[in-house]
Amino acid sequence: MPKIPLIVLSLVVVLAGTGIGVLALRPVRAPVAAPVLPTPEPDTSVRPFRLVAHTGKPFTEQDLHGKVALLYFGYTFCPDVCPTELGYIAKVMRALGPDADRVIPVFISVDPARDSREKLAEYVPLFDKRLIGLTGTQAEIDAMAKAYGVFHQRANVVTKQEGYYLIDHSSSIFLLDPQGHLVDTLDSDSTIPTTVGRIARLLPAKD
């Protein structure tokens, strides 16, 4: 067998082996359950807003200060995804035990035309007494949704019920630290202990 081709062959084998090694060393990515978009911007500045709570009181980003906040955008007519996510938040609140005192869960309606303060008042306590429901004018809601990169749009689908409409919307739970910085989004596919752990790391010291 001629020498040079053998060397070339060896090189090819070595290079191929290295390639395989590199491939094998590449970090194996955990399967991503579902791409959660919009991805929170790296900008962690406090996003101001002014809405009305289901209690009738004005509610701004200042009311979140000093607590870890869980923000979820949805609407009460939402028959499926919103109860799933709010149910998850309620489970997390229960699992937090006494630490839940330093956590504030908030549901922001992207359907202010139908979600009046009164409507929210009969809805949010069914999940958890601590859950705050927020509504406002369409412009106020749009501004807050934009600040958090939340998509919401009346769905272009026709149902048999006259005047009835659905809203397509982003379904993410935003996690804010006690200073009001958006630090992460929570995935309701995560186990409750995993989520509780992520929240616990942000909790402010007890008074």
Place this chain on the structure above:
Amino acid sequence: MRCLILLLVAVTMSAADITISAPWARATAPSALNGAIFAAIANSGTTADELTAASVAPTIADHVELHSHTKDAQGVMRMAPVPSVTIPAGGKAELKPGSFHIMLLGLKQPLVEGQEIPVTLTFTRAGSIKAKAVIGTIAASESPAAVSGCCAPEMK
């Protein structure tokens, strides 16, 4: 006692090859205008079947539609009516949160936890099958009958 009742109503109902297991719904807020029924539908036959319609008494809701729910690449949830749901031969279709569901539009009264909704499911091959959906909490994510230890104190 509630567990016992739930177990009794969770008895599966079948016609020919189609079996509807543990149909359930979530409780709704007092003035809610809609609700959703979920169930697992199995097909033991060798031919696929189609769930084409569902109905409830007019005293429960104005309209009933089959809906699907999908999460797009941007994480946006989109819900839309679908003409039918296929139950593959030897397989099953899961009507569950975040997926297919039977949508009740124009509720005449709130859905109350612990009560049941008589519902009729219509299939292309199996015909009409009656079932009773058990109503769980508003935050339920699965059939109350499927939740083991449903009456443990921490679940209250």
